[in-house]
Structure formats: C-alpha cells, structure tokens
Amino acid sequence: MRSQLTKRRVGRGAAAAIALTVLGGCAISAGSSGTGGGSLDDVDPIVLKVALPYPETASVPAGVRAFTEAARNASKGKLDFEYYYNSTLIPSAELLPGLSSGIADIGVAVSSYAPDKLPDAAWIDQWVPSQTDWGFPQVTISQTLKTRFLIEDEIVREDMESQNVVPLWSLDFGPYLMLCVDAVNKPEDLAGRSVRVGGEPFTTEVKNLGMVPSFIPAPETYEALQREVIDCAYQPASSILTQGLLEVAKNLLLTDGTSSSGSAISINKTTWDGLTDEAKQILRESTVSALTTYAKETMDAHADLIAQAKSQKVAIHSDEELDNTLRENRQAQGEAAIAAYPPSIEDPDAVVDRFRDLAAEWDDLWRARVGLKPANSAKTEDIVKALEMGSEGVDWGAFEQAVSAFVEPVRQQ
Template structure:
C-alpha cells in the first residue's frame, strides 16, 4: 500500500498532463538559482503488520513499535510499518498464510498455531532444549540461518525468528505437583509438541489460541494451560488462575514473516533497511524483553499470594522424566513418519541449544 507526500501545484499540473497517474513514485522540483531542476523521489511504502499480541503487550510496545520506528528512521520516512495487534487483521492461526498470500504484508505467528505446517521447526520446542526466551530465539534463528529448517519457509521472506520463555503450568483449582496430578484435567495445548506431552501425562489437550484463554478458563472450558510467564500477565491469566507449576514444560517458537513478492518489489536500499533490522540481533532482542517480563510475572504471582511450586530440571526429576521423554519420542517419531530426518534435526537443535545458552 503506497501514498504520496504533498507536491507543489506546478509539479502536480505537469504530472497530471503527462497522463502518468498510475506511477508509484512522486517527484518534486526545486529552483536552485538556475533553470536546471533536480527530480527527487518521495515515494512512501506502507506495510501492514498483523500479530495476535495485545497492543499493550511487551512484544507490541517494546519490540514491534521500536522496530517499526527504527525502520522508518533508517529509510528516511520512505518505509512505514502499520501495526495491527490482537489479531485484528488476520486470525492467529492463519497469519503466516496471510503473509504468504499478501493479505497482510508482514505477519507474526506462533508455529504451533498451525500444527503440521512447521514440523521441523517445532522440534526446537521440545523440553530440555531451552531455558529462556533469548536462548529459544537464538536456537530458532540458528537453525533457520544454517538451513536446517529453512525449507519450511520458502514461500515467505523471514525477517526474524523469536521464542517465548519456557511454558509453565497454570491451573484454576488444583496445584500440579506430579504428572499424576494432571490426569483427567483439560489443559490448553499451544502446539503439537506440548499436546503430546500433556497427553502422555493423562490429561486432555485442548487447542485454543492465546486470545481465547481468559474466557475459557473463566467458564471452565479448560482447567489450566501451559503458558510462558510473560504471557500470563499479558493475557491477564493471573486473574483466573491461582496455582502455578513453574516447570520448563516446553518452549514456543514464533516468527515474523513478510510476503516474498512485497519484499522483492522494494528498492534495494529499502530491502537493506529491512535486512539491517532482521536476523539474530532482533531474535535476541525479543528474548531479552520476554525474559525480563517472565521474571516480573513470576514475582507478581507470588506477591498475589498464589501457590507456586518450582520444578527447574524436570528431565532429571524421577517423577517427570519419563512422561517428558515419552512425549518427546512420540513427536520425533511422528515427524520421522512424514519422511523427515527428525533425529538429525533434533541433534542440530541440541547443538544450537548449547551454543545459544545464556
């Protein structure tokens, strides 16, 4: 979507008479003390960015708004990003496809919202690989840049990957101390990875987008959810849950993707502005924001008097080790059945995890 800045009347008349009203560029002329004038392009390109986070969220306020401002400044105002939060422009589960098709120019989506679409990428979500949002974003960006998962994004232009912090368990009426405590509960699953693990513990995984969680918990549609701490405050989950099992249950991967044709249609200097504000630098910036708010949200739950139990290393905890490994094995087996080298990607994800450890 493009619009044009105001131009002098003489230039406007000349432009109209030239019958070039469909041009994407506007030119202005200024007198320089002689009869010679210089044409200067004033084209401005506006890009619509759709995401599911609330406008008041840390991701919107502390990541996307500064990112958009930086791009506008570095492009001298020729590139503007319009933000559409709270899934107002595209539903959470179809935002990536909306970016691919050009319904939106840029979209941010959790990989888990379209199960089966990013099976290799979601291997990075398995338990034990990430202990922070910064580490998770680094793992994803590393696997994308080294080509391990790049084939899943050939229909888009990836600006950067990012990750949320580990997903803890939050429940309305019961504290989960062991996997046995989950039996019979309805737990929201954010992805197939978490769903396999939830199911391995005897609970019923329920697929719901983050935006629907508050009312679903309030109405008893689900008994709890697996959610990173930052999202607990962002979506006001701490108002409807009072029991928290602080366990690195899984980690969510997300991406910021752009329509490929839109990117390729930009002038090279504007492509460079986007390139300069893409990749690992911004993957880590998002992680730093989320990690900061994860700590604040955890402390806030304690300050509210909520009951919190800590299980920091579940893969070495006798009660949790078995179910977590069972869920991991099931997911890898399912991906292998699709014809992918799931174990090979898992090994690369573990190597990335080690190199990205904060």
C-alpha cells in the first residue's frame, strides 16, 4: 500500500521501464533460475557487476569491497561480484541512468546529479545537513543514520524505486573543505573567487560566502585548478586526496563545511527483485561491514590529507569566524529548503520529524557507545590534531555494535 504522504507519480516509473528496454542492460549477470522467495541453495551462482566512479584505492571502494566480501562469504560463494572502477563502465555524469538501465547491478546513485528524476530525495538531501551539525568526527562517520532513513522511509525509497534503483547504504562525505590556489587569510578573501562544487546544497553555501560556484565534473578539477580556470575546490578530504589536488593548490582551509548526504550505494531494482529473499537478507546484513570499513577509511583519509599537506608544503588554516558563518548559513539554508518542498510531498513536517527522531536516536547511541566529542574548532592546531588521529582514535568494536543496533529494524526490508 502506498504511503499517504506522497501523491501518485505518473510517468516516472514508466520512464525507467522504457530506459530498461532501450538500453538493454542485463540486470543479473550470470544465470540464476530463482527469483524471489526460497533459498540460495536452489539457485545458480550469481555474478553482480559493481560500477564505481572512484579509483580502486579510494575510501568508497574499500567500503564496497567489505560489503561484497561479507555477502560472498555469507552466501558461500553464491553471490559474487565483478568490479569496475574509475567510471570505466558508467561515466560519472550517467550514474543514475546507467544503474537504472541495468548496465551495472550495483553502483552509486547521487540525488544532486539528477534532481529532476529524484526530486524528493534531492529535497531531503538539501536540509539533512542542517539537522546533523555535530562536527568532526561524528558528522564524518555517521553514514549509518542516513542508511536507515533511506531504507525505512517510504518517500525516499519510492522516489528511488521510480528510477528502478533500491538504496543499500549511504555515502556521506564531509565536512567539506576549501582548497585554493592563492592564500586565504580571512573570510573576506573568498569573495569573488570561483570554486568547484558538486551541486546543491554546496552551490548555495558558497554563494552565501560571496564565491562564484562552478559545476565541473570531478575528474576535471585537477586541470581546472592547475590552469587556474577556477580558484578553489570545495570538496571532502577523500576527494582532495584521490584527485591529487594538493599538487596544484597549496592553501587548505579546514572549514566546518556542509556534508554531502545525497549519494548511496544502490542496486538495480530489476536485479533486486530477481534475488531470493535469502540473498536480499544477506545484502542487508552486509551493510554493517560496509559502514564500519567505510568509516575507518574515511577517518584515515583525513589523517592522510594532513600528512600529505604537510609533506607537500601546503599552508593549513582554519577560521572560527568563517566556521560560525557556515553553521549559521547552514541552518538558514536548511529551513529554506524544508519550506520549498516538492509538490509530491503532502506532509513535509512529518518527513522532517521522522528524520529528527532517527538523528536523536543515533546521537544517543553515539554518545553511549562511541563517545568521541567534536574537535575544538577555535584553534587550527586542535583541528589538525583531531584529523591526524585517523582510525586509531575510534573504538571500532563499539562503533560496529552501535551500527548493528541502529540498522537492526531495517535488515528485513
């Protein structure tokens, strides 16, 4: 039964079905005689294609490999996976249509890249950061919160399923950092500078700082900075590292920027519907390994960023006034986004309240089991010290227990 909070969408699901016919992707890559119900014992081994826009050594692929390895082991080899990195199977600009059409079975869906196709998810991702202003490291490794919301909330799930994809687990990146070619000595220095962003909510965020946003595909950011086509790049630590941007921009501002919550590791819905219930359960259970490993890699990416910045003689700064401005703008931006809800949502307050309830539940678990406090943003040296601790600063046994407890209600969905 459809949620009473959403109006019926006409044509969006049909468009996904047409895409399947036109593009002709093979949803399940190897012979499977079983669809839905039953046990994996009754089906042939299945090989699922995994397409990622990141290099093999990046944080996301590490999390995905933990996810697939857990699934492979739990299925006793009945579920296997074939990896395609660096956009070799699906170009970065075509992540959603490529996954929707079945070119790959598992990939990345990014709502900000396709707000016309995922209007409800894109709307939610514009205000979510204003509800989780926890600072580093909590906001950096709380992908568990959005994962449960993606799976549990009908509005998000139906929005994505209308494009023939099913969310598996969330990829949050943040806080975003500002890397510039020329020095930034005070917040006013950013005014008028051009900056690479990946869409909303970052476009509005940098505009509020007086900057000029430029949407450039991630692989082109290095050359754009090198040739000074743009002055700055506003990106998370992992992206700065994997793209080698410290080689061409030597001023790193450790901003408490907004975190991206609009990406999710997802599976083609035709593939998902063709799996047995046992296979679906295994994939849901494997998200705990994925989220834990991805969090570890994300923490280490921040430590690596500081180490590489120091070795490459990159100037490292922070500015408390700028961070306070970013937080104030984030709250105002979130309130404006909530008010500008799409017509498909009848009760936006109910959606926001559900997310806030989950955020409070996760925050309680974090405090009780993980216990890490936010870094002091008043001094650059304190922020650097917090980032440098990497994965060694986290009790991963306690973290994994918190993740497992939090996602338990959606393991059967």
